[in-house]
Amino acid sequence: MVSVTNVTKAFGDVVAVSDVSFTVGPGITALLGPNGAGKSTLFRMLCGLAAPTRGEVRVLGRDARTDVAVRGQIGLAPQQDALFDRLSALQFVSIAAEMHGVADPDTEARRVLDFVQLPVDDPKPVGSFSKGMRQRVKLATALVNDPAVLILDEPLTGLDPVQRRRMIELFNELGEAGKCLLVSSHVLDEVARLGSKVLVIAQGRLAAAGDYHDLRDLMDDRPHRIRVRVDDSRRFAAALIERGLVDGVSIGADLEIDTTDVDGFGRSVAPVAQALGVRLREVAPLDDDLESVFRYLVERR
Amino acid sequence: MTAEGSARILDRGYRKFEGRRSGVSGAVRSTAWHSTRSVLGLGRKARHKVAPVLVIVVAFFPAIVFIGFAAFLGGDEFVRDFLEGTIPAYSELPRQSLAAIVLFTGLVAPEALVRDRRDGMLSLYLSTPLTRITYMLAKVVSIVGLIAIVVLVPSIIYLLGLTFASLGPDGFGDWVTVLVRVLISGTLASLVYALVSMAAASITDRRAFASLSVVLAMLGTLTVIQVLVEGADLSINWRLLDPVNMPLEMLARMFGDVGQYRDLATERVYAANAAWAAASAGLLWFRYRKAGA
Amino acid sequence: MNGSVPSSRAVAITYRVLLRQLVSRGRIIALSLIGAVVALLGWVVGRARDDDVFLPTEFNDQIRLDDAVATVTNIGFTILVPIVSLVFAAAALGDTREDGTLVYLWLRPMKRWPIVVGAWLAAVTVSLPLVVIPMSVSAYLHDVGSELVIGAALGSVIGVVAYSAMFVLLGLFVKNGIVWGLAYIIIWEGVVAAFGSAAAKVAMRGYTSSIVSERTGVEIDIGTLAQSTAIVVPIVVAIFALWFASVRLQNLEVA
Numbered sequence: 001m002v003s004v005t006n007v008t009k010a011f012g013d014v015v016a017v018s019d020v021s022f023t024v025g026p027g028i029t030a031l032l033g034p035n036g037a038g039k040s041t042l043f044r045m046l047c048g049l050a051a052p053t054r055g056e057v058r059v060l061g062r063d064a065r066t067d068v069a070v071r072g073q074i075g076l077a078p079q080q081d082a083l084f085d086r087l088s089a090l091q092f093v094s095i096a097a098e099m100h101g102v103a104d105p106d107t108e109a110r111r112v113l114d115f116v117q118l119p120v121d122d123p124k125p126v127g128s129f130s131k132g133m134r135q136r137v138k139l140a141t142a143l144v145n146d147p148a149v150l151i152l153d154e155p156l157t158g159l160d161p162v163q164r165r166r167m168i169e170l171f172n173e174l175g176e177a178g179k180c181l182l183v184s185s186h187v188l189d190e191v192a193r194l195g196s197k198v199l200v201i202a203q204g205r206l207a208a209a210g211d212y213h214d215l216r217d218l219m220d221d222r223p224h225r226i227r228v229r230v231d232d233s234r235r236f237a238a239a240l241i242e243r244g245l246v247d248g249v250s251i252g253a254d255l256e257i258d259t260t261d262v263d264g265f266g267r268s269v270a271p272v273a274q275a276l277g278v279r280l281r282e283v284a285p286l287d288d289d290l291e292s293v294f295r296y297l298v299e300r301r
Numbered sequence: 302m303t304a305e306g307s308a309r310i311l312d313r314g315y316r317k318f319e320g321r322r323s324g325v326s327g328a329v330r331s332t333a334w335h336s337t338r339s340v341l342g343l344g345r346k347a348r349h350k351v352a353p354v355l356v357i358v359v360a361f362f363p364a365i366v367f368i369g370f371a372a373f374l375g376g377d378e379f380v381r382d383f384l385e386g387t388i389p390a391y392s393e394l395p396r397q398s399l400a401a402i403v404l405f406t407g408l409v410a411p412e413a414l415v416r417d418r419r420d421g422m423l424s425l426y427l428s429t430p431l432t433r434i435t436y437m438l439a440k441v442v443s444i445v446g447l448i449a450i451v452v453l454v455p456s457i458i459y460l461l462g463l464t465f466a467s468l469g470p471d472g473f474g475d476w477v478t479v480l481v482r483v484l485i486s487g488t489l490a491s492l493v494y495a496l497v498s499m500a501a502a503s504i505t506d507r508r509a510f511a512s513l514s515v516v517l518a519m520l521g522t523l524t525v526i527q528v529l530v531e532g533a534d535l536s537i538n539w540r541l542l543d544p545v546n547m548p549l550e551m552l553a554r555m556f557g558d559v560g561q562y563r564d565l566a567t568e569r570v571y572a573a574n575a576a577w578a579a580a581s582a583g584l585l586w587f588r589y590r591k592a593g594a
Numbered sequence: 595m596n597g598s599v600p601s602s603r604a605v606a607i608t609y610r611v612l613l614r615q616l617v618s619r620g621r622i623i624a625l626s627l628i629g630a631v632v633a634l635l636g637w638v639v640g641r642a643r644d645d646d647v648f649l650p651t652e653f654n655d656q657i658r659l660d661d662a663v664a665t666v667t668n669i670g671f672t673i674l675v676p677i678v679s680l681v682f683a684a685a686a687l688g689d690t691r692e693d694g695t696l697v698y699l700w701l702r703p704m705k706r707w708p709i710v711v712g713a714w715l716a717a718v719t720v721s722l723p724l725v726v727i728p729m730s731v732s733a734y735l736h737d738v739g740s741e742l743v744i745g746a747a748l749g750s751v752i753g754v755v756a757y758s759a760m761f762v763l764l765g766l767f768v769k770n771g772i773v774w775g776l777a778y779i780i781i782w783e784g785v786v787a788a789f790g791s792a793a794a795k796v797a798m799r800g801y802t803s804s805i806v807s808e809r810t811g812v813e814i815d816i817g818t819l820a821q822s823t824a825i826v827v828p829i830v831v832a833i834f835a836l837w838f839a840s841v842r843l844q845n846l847e848v849a
Contacts (some may be wrong), residue, residue: 017678025743044847044848044849047701049700049701049847049848049849050847050848051695051847064701068598068703068704068705069598069703070703071701071702071703072598072702074701076697076701078694078697080693080694080849082693082694082695083695083698084611084614084615084695084698085612085615086614086615087611093610095607095610096698096702097706098599098603098607099599099604099607099698099699099702099703100599100702100703101598101600101603101703141698218834306647352770352773352774352777355777356777356781359781359785400780400781400784400785401781403779404776404777404781407708407773407776407780408773508770508773509684509770509771509772509773510772512682512772512773512776513677513772513776516776516780517628517673517677518730520673520780521628521631521673523671524633524668524672524673525635525669527668528635528639528665528668528669529635529638529639530644530665531664532635532639532661532662532664532665533635533638533639533642533661534642535642
């Protein structure tokens with residue numbers, strides 16, 4: 001539904017996005033990257049707000065910068081806070097609906113405001129709203145035309161944990177309904193709850209794309225780190241080393257084991273424990289999570 | 302065994318500054334200099350320099366043009382006599398750049414003052430040895446210096462240019478007298494413009510509106526007074542309320558010339574300028590006495 | 595699904611949104627004060643001049659008419675009309691560009707020119723009453739006949755229409771719309787005025803002043819253009835400025 005081909009964006013001497021290519025289909029895809037990585041610039045190009053210096057961006061097969069109709073298929077919740085301050089939430093979202101040519105703007109506006117759990121008949125102007133409420137107004141505005149593609153730039157920033165959880169639930173609902181959501185963030189633990197498809201951007205380049213579990217497996221030049229809890233750590237560690245099953249062992253309260261052969265290790269750990277007469281309490285992967293994947297990809301630079 | 306005496310730890314982390322501190326005068330100097338740099342766009346991208354440089358160029362235009370006349374045509378003695386009658390006197394030159402002067406003050410004071418109020422920098426300044434008064438002093442120094450670029454410097458260039466074209470003052474003594482008059486009168490006129498524009502800029506926190514406020518305070522008042530005196534035939538003493546022409550009138554009187562308004566008594570002209578300066582300083586004090594708290 | 599929005603609707607929606615944004619208490623009060631000063635001046639000048647008893651009535655009437663026209667054109671067309679237009683027109687799209695709300699107009703299935711036209715209409719809607727009313731009242735208070743009132747009103751309308759279009763365009767090009775607009779008003783139109791009739795065509799002030807000049811028969815240095823020219827050219831300039839602004843909006847990189 002969204003395809004980006006060899007896109008580069010330069011502002012004078014500064015290259016914000018460098019030769020990025022990917023395609024995104026229905027469901028949630030998280031765009032991950034540190035601050036200044038180029039996420040917002042990429043999003044702006046997807047919506048047609050900025051033109052790539054080189055390369056091609058297509059949403060639903062068309063270029064949002066020149067194609068008037070496809071803009072009606074995109075919903076954007078931008079990063080900046082500014083809204084038309086004087087309008088109430090209902091007015092703001094209704095006007096957005098009108099501008100999209102929605103048949104019954106008022107009804108639709110009420111529907112999406114309800115969906116994001118904002119009071120529909122609140123006459124207060126959005127200028128007086130808190131950060132969390134503004135984020136929800138932005139989301140409602142992005143949803144009101146029932147777009148096929150939703151682009152959400154740091155939508156969870158400034159929300160408290162309860163609001164964040166609710167938003168993530170909303171995103172999951174929308175993803176399951178077949179919409180294509182692109183959500184950007186630099187906070188890893190919230191992204192991890194958005195499903196596992198990621199695009200990792202660092203310093204303007206695409207560092208990785210796909211399911212982050214699979215990405216971890218692909219990174220076979222990095223040993224996997226596994227925590228093992230046993231009754232006799234030292235003896236167990238010595239036995240593992242002797243058998244050549246590990247690359248390194250760190251002995252603390254638990255054993256932290258580095259190994260490049262995860263499968264081999266997995267098959268052997270129980271027999272070794274049994275042979276030694278040592279009680280095995282826990283075997284847990286430590287870096288199968290998004291944060292580790294991200295760190296490996298980004299810190300390598 | 303470890304060797305003793307040859308090992309040193311060089312970086313123990315955070316340490317206090319033990320050097321000489323420049324005190325309040327240093328703070329005032331830095332603030333003034335930084336303010337000046339900020340207005341002129343120095344140390345920033347080229348596009349921040351465009352507006353001030355453009356206006357400065359326009360302000361210098363008359364001086365350059367007249368020097369050009371003098372240089373090209375001033376060879377012949379007969380022509381020189383003719384020129385001396387046509388080109389403006391030193392006291393009249395600033396008036397030729399009046400539009401640029403007004404616009405420049407509309408740029409300078411807002412840029413120098415409003416940003417600090419808006420961004421919260423004023424509170425930071427006040428947490429240093431600077432007080433509100435010394436902060437304002439620094440700003441006044443900066444703004445007077447900047448306005449002097451368009452009020453005073455063209456006159457100096459004019460003096461130098463005419464001197465080279467043999468149309469300058471006769472005798473070294475006269476030359477120095479003219480120079481001193483140009484410097485003093487130009488500085489005082491710049492001071493009045495500075496204070497009036499600062500007061501006008503202090504009433505709002507948005508830079509664009511501050512510029513508007515300065516321009517309206519100056520140009521608007523000038524036009525209203527003009528209409529009242531010429532259209533409604535009111536007393537010429539109303540002209541004393543004109544913050545644009547009064548400083549230039551005072552400048553002319555300091556040369557012993559009469560500016561535009563022959564019928565205005567010189568003491569009144571000086572008094573009007575002093576009143577404008579005092580009123581502006583008063584408004585500034587009123588606006589800033591609580592600001593940044 | 596929804597297709598694109600028809601242009602007439604796009605103009606209407608943009609107009610409503612931006613009109614709301616432009617109407618701010620501070621701006622309206624400050625600019626009304628200026629208008630009040632203009633009107634007040636009309637009253638003062640209208641009352642103030644004593645007729646010279648040694649001159650025949652027509653001469654006195656002519657002097658009063660000259661004074662009135664000078665007042666109206668000096669303070670009205672030099673300051674009130676351009677500055678009020680500048681404040682609202684530069685902000686119409688300029689403010690949305692600066693604070694990022696432009697994206698809520700731009701990323702919509704609407705063409706660009708209705709957005710520009712809607713913005714311009716919003717600016718004109720706010721500016722017109724703040725200009726035409728004081729100018730007409732001022733002209734009326736001068737008590738020199740209806741030609742001045744009509745001329746002042748008409749010149750104000752034409753002025754607002756043209757200046758607003760120019761400054762909407764300006765707001766899309768530069769960050770500090772008001773300052774550049776002030777530079778234009780003070781330096782270009784101010785300095786150009788010094789060159790009198792030769793320069794009348796190059797500054798909007800020439801056109802607005804000419805309208806009053808033609809109607810009242812009073813000669814003004816900068817107001818020497820024919821009535822039809824003085825009305826048509828500013829309108830053409832406005833159309834061109836709005837077209838150019840649409841092109842600019844299409845190619846803009848929106849934050």
